[in-house]
Amino acid sequence: MNHMKMGLVTSLLMSAAVPVLANESVLTATADSKQWAIQTGDYANTRYSELAQITKENVGDLQVAWTFSTGVLRGHEGSPLVVDGIMYVHTPYPNNVFALDLANDGKILWRYTPQQNPDVIGVMCCDTVNRGVAYADGMIFLHQADTTVVALDSKTGEVKWSVVNGDPAKGETNTATVMPVKDKLIVGISGGEFGVRGHITAYDIKTGEQAWRAYSTGPDAEMLFDPEKTMELGKPVGADSSLKSWEGDQWQIGGGTTWGWYSYDPDLNLIYYGTGNPSTWNPSQRPGDNKWSMTIMARDADTGVAKWVYQKTPHDEWDFDGVNENILVDQEIDGEMRKLLVNFDRNGFGYTLDRETGELLVAKKYDPAVNWATEVVMDPESDQYGRPQVVAEYSTEQNGEDTNSTGICPAALGSKDQQPAAFSPKTGLFYVPTNHVCMDYEPFRVSYAAGQPYVGATLSMYPAPDSHGGLGNFIAWDATKGEIKWSLPEAFSVWSGALATAGDVVFYGTLEGYLKAVDSETGEELYKFKTPSGVIGNVMTYEVEGKQYIGILSGIGGWAGIGLAAGLTNPNEGLGAVGGYSALSDYTELGGQLTVFAVPD
Amino acid sequence: MTITTSLAAIAMTAAALCVVTGASSLATAQTAAAQGVDVAVASSDGIRSFNAEDIPTYVIAEDGTVDWPTFSGYRRYHAECHVCHGPDGQGSSYAPALKDSVMRLDYYEFLEIIAGGKQDVGAAQNLVMPAFGTNPNVMCYTDDIWTYLRARGTGDLDRGRPAKRADKPAEYAEVEKSCME
Numbered sequence: 001m002n003h004m005k006m007g008l009v010t011s012l013l014m015s016a017a018v019p020v021l022a023n024e025s026v027l028t029a030t031a032d033s034k035q036w037a038i039q040t041g042d043y044a045n046t047r048y049s050e051l052a053q054i055t056k057e058n059v060g061d062l063q064v065a066w067t068f069s070t071g072v073l074r075g076h077e078g079s080p081l082v083v084d085g086i087m088y089v090h091t092p093y094p095n096n097v098f099a100l101d102l103a104n105d106g107k108i109l110w111r112y113t114p115q116q117n118p119d120v121i122g123v124m125c126c127d128t129v130n131r132g133v134a135y136a137d138g139m140i141f142l143h144q145a146d147t148t149v150v151a152l153d154s155k156t157g158e159v160k161w162s163v164v165n166g167d168p169a170k171g172e173t174n175t176a177t178v179m180p181v182k183d184k185l186i187v188g189i190s191g192g193e194f195g196v197r198g199h200i201t202a203y204d205i206k207t208g209e210q211a212w213r214a215y216s217t218g219p220d221a222e223m224l225f226d227p228e229k230t231m232e233l234g235k236p237v238g239a240d241s242s243l244k245s246w247e248g249d250q251w252q253i254g255g256g257t258t259w260g261w262y263s264y265d266p267d268l269n270l271i272y273y274g275t276g277n278p279s280t281w282n283p284s285q286r287p288g289d290n291k292w293s294m295t296i297m298a299r300d301a302d303t304g305v306a307k308w309v310y311q312k313t314p315h316d317e318w319d320f321d322g323v324n325e326n327i328l329v330d331q332e333i334d335g336e337m338r339k340l341l342v343n344f345d346r347n348g349f350g351y352t353l354d355r356e357t358g359e360l361l362v363a364k365k366y367d368p369a370v371n372w373a374t375e376v377v378m379d380p381e382s383d384q385y386g387r388p389q390v391v392a393e394y395s396t397e398q399n400g401e402d403t404n405s406t407g408i409c410p411a412a413l414g415s416k417d418q419q420p421a422a423f424s425p426k427t428g429l430f431y432v433p434t435n436h437v438c439m440d441y442e443p444f445r446v447s448y449a450a451g452q453p454y455v456g457a458t459l460s461m462y463p464a465p466d467s468h469g470g471l472g473n474f475i476a477w478d479a480t481k482g483e484i485k486w487s488l489p490e491a492f493s494v495w496s497g498a499l500a501t502a503g504d505v506v507f508y509g510t511l512e513g514y515l516k517a518v519d520s521e522t523g524e525e526l527y528k529f530k531t532p533s534g535v536i537g538n539v540m541t542y543e544v545e546g547k548q549y550i551g552i553l554s555g556i557g558g559w560a561g562i563g564l565a566a567g568l569t570n571p572n573e574g575l576g577a578v579g580g581y582s583a584l585s586d587y588t589e590l591g592g593q594l595t596v597f598a599v600p601d
Numbered sequence: 602m603t604i605t606t607s608l609a610a611i612a613m614t615a616a617a618l619c620v621v622t623g624a625s626s627l628a629t630a631q632t633a634a635a636q637g638v639d640v641a642v643a644s645s646d647g648i649r650s651f652n653a654e655d656i657p658t659y660v661i662a663e664d665g666t667v668d669w670p671t672f673s674g675y676r677r678y679h680a681e682c683h684v685c686h687g688p689d690g691q692g693s694s695y696a697p698a699l700k701d702s703v704m705r706l707d708y709y710e711f712l713e714i715i716a717g718g719k720q721d722v723g724a725a726q727n728l729v730m731p732a733f734g735t736n737p738n739v740m741c742y743t744d745d746i747w748t749y750l751r752a753r754g755t756g757d758l759d760r761g762r763p764a765k766r767a768d769k770p771a772e773y774a775e776v777e778k779s780c781m782e
Binding site for chain 2: 122126454557563585
């Protein structure tokens with residue numbers, strides 16, 4: 001640890017020193033607020049920048065500085081990176097990457113245009129999005145739709161190595177970014193709706209050689225679990241913890257994919273991520289807790305061995321896919337500074353845990369509409385400790401196959417999907433893009449076929465009843481208490497990652513295409529600008545030649561872009577309401593574009 | 602259904618129909634005929650209904666009760682198809698509105714595309730539909746999905762979950778079971 005910290009200090013002092021270890025290069029690059037070196041801004045996933053040239057006083061003067069068309073129409077998630085004066089812009093399938101010279105008006109230094117079999121498009125659930133590239137050790141890392149992981153020379157675009165992480169013929173695809181840690185690259189897998197067995201894999205950052213792979217389900221050895229030392233809520237998980245929670249060999253097609261975000265604590269040497277929903281969506285077909293789907297995992301960065309785990313939604317009945325980002329912050333709880341992990345799960349609960357031990361500290365609803373569970377039991381003495389208390393009326397398992405369970409909040413989209421929240425150490429608040437959508441859910445029997453959708457439920461979604469009628473909110477959250485500080489109603493789900501800055505401004509995008517800036521204390525709207533297409537990308541910031549810029553990708557798509565294109569209807573409100581809700585297609589059209597903003601001199 | 606076989610079978614132009622009929626109960630026949638589709642029930646095999654050319658079709662009673670196979674089509678569509686084609690067959694920026702496609706497509710073309718997939722790959726737009734030929738969750742229900750989408754296309758079935766449905770016929774359950782095994 002000391003060596004790493006000293007290394008960081010040394011390379012900061014030497015400013016442009018060539019780093020030796022990957023985590024030094026990433027730590028150095030992410031510690032420099034002028035750059036944006038990995039998708040999450042930093043290892044802690046705070047999406048916070050110290051840049052303070054754009055403030056809540058002058059953000060109203062923001063103007064478009066320059067733009068760049070990506071040439072691809074599909075949904076654009078993630079954000080560009082900026083490292084050493086070069087901006088790296090990625091696209092959805094076909095996953096092109098452009099290196100733009102910021103010292104030369106964005107001239108294209110190199111482009112990478114992979115050739116992929118288009119068959120992969122057909123096995124990607126919910127659009128061909130990609131949440132972007134990562135930088136480390138003079139390389140740009142891309143995980144393509146077809147699961148090819150490629151390392152590109154950051155100056156030339158030359159392919160240094162590539163490796164194949166999965167098989168699209170089995171429904172294994174990728175939408176996520178990757179995380180470079182030390183001498184390894186951490187890589188996940190998508191395909192939960194195709195019965196894919198989830199895993200994360202560490203590849204040697206220099207060669208692409210596989211170092212370890214940890215499955216989400218199955219035998220302890222394949223999950224890299226130590227039955228005695230891997231803990232859940234203070235107790236060892238014991239032998240065969242996953243196998244015992246499934247019927248027969250269902251764990252082999254049981255999901256628990258890993259398409260979300262990754263975080264890393266260099267002091268604890270732990271990486272954190274969430275696992276996705278169990279397959280199928282029909283809970284009656286897979287009795288048991290279905291471990292370790294829907295789980296926050298803390299693993300040793302060198303060996304992959306799980307230190308602690310916490311299953312948020314045992315035996316999922318609603319597709320509350322548990323992959324959302326885990327934000328690492330140090331805050332005071334009950335007068336004591338704690339190393340915290342904060343997670344806004346799809347299931348509508350905002351969790352605060354001790355990231356060293358996995359102790360559960362707070363679990364509160366971050367949308368008042370959430371109704372599928374009354375609470376998460378916080379009493380360590382209870383046999384229900386850590387478990388959500390499911391409301392029978394909204395239990396698709398208890399209501400059974402072929403029964404339509406109505407009025408469940410949130411919808412399968414979750415109170416929040418992958419769109420990442422931001423944290424400001426200045427306010428101590430989290431800024432969370434959310435969905436405000438409920439659903440009817442009817443599970444039914446399905447049969448598994450390799451490489452084919454394995455869904456098993458039909459659902460209809462509609463705006464949360466008895467509320468503002470919109471499909472989203474942008475909220476400020478106190479994770480030490482589990483309280484909403486303020487909430488801004490939005491017409492559509494907020495499907496854009498937020499950015500918090502030392503200028504006391506918080507930025508986010510909307511599905512109609514607005515970039516919005518709000519006051520980090522009050523939520524007051526300070527600026528908005530309508531970009532060429534709907535925003536499902538994440539806001540980032542950087543500085544070049546003494547000037548701060550804000551960058552955002554537009555390009556409507558993703559699950560929200562598809563599901564909301566035609567608008568939602570509420571079957572519970574009768575025929576009169578059909579078509580009564582505004583359709584996203586009335587506001588925006590396809591088109592990938594980067595828009596960069598600055599305050600004029 | 603209120604359309605009679607004889608009426609729907611008459612190859613009339615929509616304009617002629619408009620002149621001849623003023624009854625609102627015949628609006629469907631006008632729409633369907635105008636779009637060149639025949640959704641009128643000519644026969645039934647105890648599992649589902651068919652038009653005069655033995656193409657599966659839907660039955661919606663006066664009180665809105667939807668026949669079981671068409672309801673099943675609603676369910677299967679919203680499990681297998683909607684993530685790309687959008688809710689209620691409405692389409693999305695990712696894939697076309699199937700409620701409209703089935704008014705153009707031949708029933709056999711429809712089956713062929715589901716089983717074999719379809720690709721339209723270009724520089725800016727890549728439309729790729731996978732082949733579902735090996736997927737029992739789709740292939741056992743293609744007729745159900747067809748009649749559901751036809752009902753959406755003619756406008757006889759509104760958006761959302763059908764309010765009322767007929768029970769699953771025993772014959773249907775038997776065929777379904779053998780298909781899914």
